[in-house]
Amino acid sequence: MNATNPKFAWSQIDRAALPKRPAVERVADFLEIYSNYDEATAQAQASRCINCGNPSCVQACPLSNRIPEWLALTAQGRFLEAAELSRSTSNLPEICSRVCPQEKLCEGSCILNARTEPVAIGALERFINEYAFAHNAVTPVLAAFNGHKVAVIGSGPGGLACADQLVQLGYQVTIFESQLVPGGLLVHGIPAFKLEKTIVARRVDLLAKRGVEFRLGVRVGWDVSLDDLLRDFEAVFLGVGAQQTKPLDVPGAQLNGVIQALSFLMQNSGECWLGPGDPVEVVGQRVVVLGGGDTAMDCLRTAVRSGALSATCLYRRDLANMPGSRKEYANALEEGAVFQFLASPVELTSTPDGKVNGVRCVQMTLGEPDASGRRKPRAVPDSEFLVPADLVLIAYGFDPMPFPEGSDFCRVATNEWGGIIVDENQMTSVPGVFAGGDSSRGPSLVVHAVRDARQAAAAIHRRLSVGAPV
Ligand SMILES: Cc1cc2nc3c(=O)[nH]c(=O)nc-3n(C[C@H](O)[C@H](O)[C@H](O)COP(=O)(O)OP(=O)(O)OC[C@H]3O[C@@H](n4cnc5c(N)ncnc54)[C@H](O)[C@@H]3O)c2cc1C
Ligand code: SF4
Known part of the structure; x- marks a missing residue:
C-alpha cells in the first residue's frame, strides 16, 4: 500500500470523532453535546475520502448530496466553496448534518466500511456549513418577484425547505404555522442537546430575510379553508407533519403519571422551554419510556437532564431491530439511561390514589422477519415481570393529525392511516x-x-412557470 498516494490517506489517518462533552457535564444542561472540528482536522478527515468511482454515499443520501466533491474541496482547505456546493442540494445542511442517522445513510454506505471506519461525512458537512455561517457566506440574496404566489402550510423542515427553494426562484411565499415559534419538530420535538434552537432560528431568520412571510398562530383547516388558499395562492404545499400520538392500548394507560412523549419533550426542554403547561416534575422519579425510536431516546436523555432517579427504556424487540439511531443510543447509555429489550407492557399498575407505580411486562422472543424485514416479536408464556415506575412516557410514534370533519381539506385524499396520498411529483389528489x-x-x-x-x-415551479401539469 502506497502511503504517499492520497488514495490511501484513510490507511494513515484514523477517523476522528467530533469533540463531545463528557456525559457528567452534559447531563447538567440542554446544550448541544458536540462541537466542531478545527480546520486542520477537517482537512485531514476529508482527505480520507478515496473518491471512489461509484460513490455509494451519494446514492444513500436522500438528497444525493455531492459528497465526494465537497470532501475534495474541504481537503484542499476550500471550505467556502465546499459549503456552497453542499447548499446547492440541501436547504438545511447545518441541521441534517446534526440529526441525520448517518450510520444508516451516507456513512453506512461508505466503501471504507469494508476496511476501516467510514469518512466522517456528517461531521464534515457540519464543519463546512458552520464555517460558511461564521464567515457570513450564507447571504439572503433577494430574487426578483416572478409574479406567482405560493402558500406553504407548516414550518417544519419540509415547509422551510419548500419555501426556501421557491423564494430563491422569485416566488412570493407565505408560510402558515399553527404554533407561535416556527420550526416544527426541529424546535418542538428534537431536543436542544441534539439541535440547539438558535440553529433553527438562524435558518428561519435567513428565510425571512429572503422574503418569506411567516403567519404564525394560524391553524389551517380551522382558521383558513383550502378554498381561501386556492383563491389567494396559485399552489399550496402541505408540510403539516404527523404529530397525533399513537395511543397505548393496555389497562392503566389513563393513570396519572402517564404522559405522551411529545408533550413531555416540549415541556421539559430546559431553558429552551416552548410548550404549553409547566414542566413535568421529574426530580427523583423512576422514569420508564415505552418505545424504541428516536423519540424514546430523546425522552430518556431529557428525563436524565430533568433530574430523574432512573430512566429505563422498555422495547419489545432487541437492539439489532430497534429503529432509533445507534449514535443516540450510545449517547443515551453514556448519560445513564438503561435499556431493557424484549419487554412489552401488558398493564400499568397504580397506587390506591390512581398514580402509576409500575409497568407489568411480558418477556418477548423474536420470530421470523415480517414483510418489512424486521423480526416479529412474540410473547413468552408465563414470563410476566414488573418494572417500578413513577412516570411513564409513551413514545410509540405518530400519525398525521386529520383536518376537522366538514373542512374542505377533506377533498385531499388520504390513506388508511391518514397519510396524504401524493404522486411522484408530491402532488395530492387536488x-x-x-x-x-x-x-x-x-x-x-x-x-x-x-x-x-x-x-x-x-x-x-414547472406547473407555474411553464404551465406543465406539474
Ligand atoms: C422527538 C423526536 C425526535 C426526532 N429526532 C430526529 C432525528 O434525530 N433525526 C431526524 O432526521 N429526524 C428526527 N425526528 C423526525 C423529524 O423531526 C421529522 O421527520 C420531521 O420534522 C418532519 O418534518 P415535517 O416538515 O414533515 O413536519 P414537522 O416537523 O412535524 O412540522 C410540521 C409543522 O406543521 C405545523 N402544522 C400542523 N398542522 C398545521 C395546520 N393545520 N396549520 C398550520 N400549521 C400546521 C406544525 O405545527 C409543525 O410546525 C424526530 C421526531 C421526533 C418527534
Ligand atoms: S448527513 Fe444526511 S444530508 Fe448529510 S450527506 Fe449524510 S445523509 Fe445526506
Missing part, C-alpha cells in the same frame, strides 16, 4: 396542492422532509 414530509410518509427523518419539499418545489 391539482395544485402538494404535500411531503411526515404528512405523506408518516414519521420519518428531517432529510426525507427536505427531499420531498425540494421535489414538490420543482413540480410547483
